Amino acid sequence: MFSISTDASSICDDEGQHPYPKTTHWKADTDCCNWDGVTCHNLTGRVIGLDLSCGQLQGVIHPNSTLFHLSHLRRLNLARNYFTGSPISHRFGSLKSLTHLDLSQSDFRGEVASEISHLSNLISLDLSVNELLRYEPSNFEAMLRNLTHLRELSLSGNLPSNIFHLPNMQVLLLGNNENLTVSLPKLNCSISNSLRQLGLWSTNFSAELPDLIGCMGSLNYLNLGYCQISGVIPESIGNLTHLESLDLSSNQLSGSIPPSIFTIPTLSELDLSSNLFTGVRQDFISYSNFMHLGLSSCQIKEFPEFLRNSESLEDLDLSNNMIHGKIPSWFMSKPFDKWLSLNLSHNFLIGTIDQLPITPSLVYLDVSSNSLQGPMPSSICNANILRILDLSNNNLSGPIPQCLGNSSQRLEAMDLANNSLFGTIPTTFSKGNSLRFLMLNDNQLQGPLPRSLANCERLELLDLGNNEIDDKFPVWLETLSNLEVLILRSNRFHRAIGNCQAKSPFPQLRIIDASHNELTGALTKDILTNFNAMKSSKHQRKEFDQYMVGYTGGLPYYIHSVSLVIKGVDISLERVIKTRTVIDFSSNRFEGQIPEIIGSLHSLHTLNLSHNNFSGPIPKALGNLSMLESLDLSWNRLDGTIPRELVNLDSLGLLNLSENSLVGPIPQGRHFDTFREDSYRGNLDLCGSPLTKDCGDTEAPPPPATPWEAEQQYDDSEFFDGFTWKAVLLGYGCGLVLGLVMGGLIFLTGKPRWFVLIVEESFKPRRRPMKWIHIRT
Known part of the structure; x- marks a missing residue:
């Protein structure tokens, strides 16, 4: 019925759960009550429970599935x-004994069958994170009317607003429903006695928080993040004395953060990040004991004093604030036995890395974009379950500890970019590691590239740009089948690229930047032929999959600050777009012809081969690159004409063919007419617009004749119409005979005398004038 796919339950890894194929252990000749995920009644032996969550199942659930024969399933x-x-399917309605049904995050689509409303014993229903589900209003009304025992409801899709008319509801989770319009007055206080959990994140709230929110005294979980809520947080929120988790992040809340929030004795998880607050009034805060605290982008100017009392802190985010100075000593002296995540990035902190609470339990550490200095201590390797390490954009110096290569097999992202680190890259990357993103760019790293990088089989992005690495081109990275972005720019990579040995080298590569190195030889088609990720012009990625992104604790982190030359401008991408494709081999010493095979890379956006020694013609096949936005072939030795096929590149925004030996007319038409003269400068034999040099076959026509000139031309034409070669020959013959006769008579008679003297004088011999030659002695 189903196939097993490791990708089918990949989200479980991101959320800290362990996916595995439970059904592969089922044997037909054994008792099914002993099968993994199956629960049977102690007396009757009937199957009453089936848990195949995170089971790596892939396939379609058909109405005739044996699943629907389990009529006693609860x-x-x-x-x-x-x-x-x-x-x-409507067949789910036949499982009338069901009390708990969870179909979440499994790519169910289409209209939810009305038969779901027949499950009158349901206590918990979870259909969330199936964004393409639809609910027909009358069927939804029936579901709300018939499911009288329902206490826990979690849905996604296009939901009617009467979802809130559920007086006995205890858990209501409706997040990620942008079409759901929410107004808290509809959640009147009559339902507040039963409601324990309310999640409306990413819905269409667009209003202020009313004071009546304080009447929901039974709430222990409230999530209103990403709801466009404006106004201030009402003081009455302090009346939610049972609240354990509060999320108001990514809204438009303003004013100061009310101290009453910090007086809720049960509150252990608080996220107020990314609002318009003017700060927090710390002087009124006497008690708080948080486990998870998010105050990113809250205009905080100093390290929060109220954290002195938080002995159980596991997760702290104070990023994107205005905190100056050193991390206080009282914070460093706290016991961090369960420390998981620390984000202090984008502040004005000073000090050294060894002042940070680096413990064996640490999973996430981001102190990027501060003014931290000094060396990286080897103690950082004690965090042996670390998944994210970001120390970029500081003033760190010294070598990278060798132990960092194999300190954590779970490490997914390491960003040490834009520091002053020197020495060699660690050679200790061990087999089976989890590294996906490695950014070491903009340092002073030297030496060769360690071959142990080939052990990073999950590597997707490798940025080594702007260092002093001295090595041959690392063609051996071809075995990294997941590598999408390879940046080697501004180093000392030298010699020819070499031949690939793998059967399918670099199959996922879509950005390669090896510019400003010392690479030589020909750019062989051997390496270009296998850039399969650049060949397809069809990109059908979902919106949330547009960027290179990882997950930790179920939350996304994005890969920042990859610098590329795009349309002639050095750009630092804040997020690496999955569909961006770039080839940049500029400023090397490549020679020979540009391979025609580049024309098969149909999804290519940027091609830069400038400042090399390429010769020969521009390949006509470049006209096949319909998605090309930037083409730079300047400062080479290219000759021949500009291919007419390039006119078809309607997406082309930058064209630079300058400083070559191109000849002939510049193609005209379509988008090509927008390029200026500097696209072609230094090609002395090019002609045509936009250059001032005209081509021979495109001279301007003469100006129109005046009426008088037109009349004269008409008369002359009439005269010359009858003037043929016969008339010319006849006149020439007559003139010759007449001349001979007259000449003879003149010399016989000697008259006229003056004519005879002229003729005789012309035949007398003449002496040449003497030239003086001066010889220096």
Whole structure:
């Protein structure tokens, strides 16, 4: 019925759960009650529970599936699999004993069958994170009317607003429903006695928080993040004395953060990040004991004093504030036995890395974009379950500790870019590591590239740009089948690229920048032929998959600050777009012809081969690159004409063919007419617009004749119409005979005398005038 795919439950890894194929251990000749994920009744032996969540299942659930024969089933959990667009079949309505149904995050689509409303015993229903589900209003009304025992409801898709008319609801999670319009007055205080959890994140709230929010005294979980809520946080929020988790992040809340929030004795998780607050009034805060605290982008100017009392802190985010100075000593002296995550990035902190609480339990550490200095201590290797390490954009110096290469097999992202680190790159990357993103650019690293990088089989991005690495081109990285971005710019890579040995080298590579090195030889088609990720012009990625992104604790982190030359401008990409494709081999010493095979890379956006020694013609096949936005072939020795096929590149925004030996007319038409003279300068034999030099076959026509000139031309033409070669020959013959006769008579008679003297004088011999030659002695 289903196939097993490791990708089908990949989200489980991101959320800290362990996916595995439970059904592969089922044997037909054994008792099914002993099968993994199956629960049977102690007396009857009937199957009453089936949990295949994170089971790596892939396929379609058909209405005739044997699943629907389990008529005594009470609990069914199929969450976090991949059911490839299956509808929620009407056959689910036949499982009338169900009390708990979880189909979340499994790619169910289409209209939810009305038979779901027949499950009158349901206590918990979770259909969330199936964004393409639809609810027909009358069916939804029936579901709300018939499911009278429902206490926990989590949905996504296009939901009607009457979802809130559920007086007995205890858990209501409706996040990620942008079409759901929410108004808290609809959640009147009559339902507040039963409601324990309310999640409305990423819905269409667009209003202020009313004072009545304080009447929901039974709430222990409230998530209103990403809801466009404006105004201030009402003081009455302090009345939610049972609240354990509060998320108001990424809204438009203003004013100061009310101290009453920090007086809620049960509150352990608080996220107020990314609002318009003017700060927090710390002088009124006497008690707080947070486990998770997010105050990113809250205009905080000093390290929060109220954290002195937080002995259980596990997760702290104070990024994007205005905190100056050193991290206080009282914070460093706290016991961090369960420390998981610390984000102090984008502040004005000073000090050294060894002042940070680096413990074996640490999973996430980001102190980027501060003014930290000094060496990286070897103690950083004690964090042996670290997944994210970002120390970029500081003033760190010294070598990278060798132990960092194999200190954590879970390390996914290491960003040490834009410091003053020197020495060699660690040679200790061990097999089986989890590294996906490695950014060491903009340092002073030297020596060769360590071959142990080939052990990083999951590597997607490698940025070594702007260092002093001295090595041959690392063609051996061809074995990294997941590598998408390779940046080697501004180093000392030398010699020819070499031949690939793998059967499918660099199959996922879509950005390669080896500019400003010392590479030589020909740019062989051997390496270009296998850039398969640049060949498809069809990109059908979902919106959330547009960027290179990883997850830790179920939350995304984006890969920042990859510098590329795009349309002639050095640009630092804040997020690496998945569909961006670039080839930049500029400022090397490549020679020979530009390979025609580049014309097969149909999704290429940027091609820069400038400042090399390429010769021969521009390949006509470049006209096939329909998505090309920037083409720079300047400062080479290219000759021949500009191919007419380049006119078809309608997406082309930058063209630079200057300083070559191109000849002939510049193609005209379509988008090509927008390029200016500097696109062609230094090609002395080019002609045509936009250059001032005209081409021979395109001379301007003569100006129109005046009426008088036109009349004269008409008369002359009439005269010359009858003037043929016969008339010319006849006149020439007559003139010759007459001349001979007259000449003879003149010399016989000697008259006229003056004519005879002229003729005789012309035949007398003449002496040449003497020239003086001066010889210096």
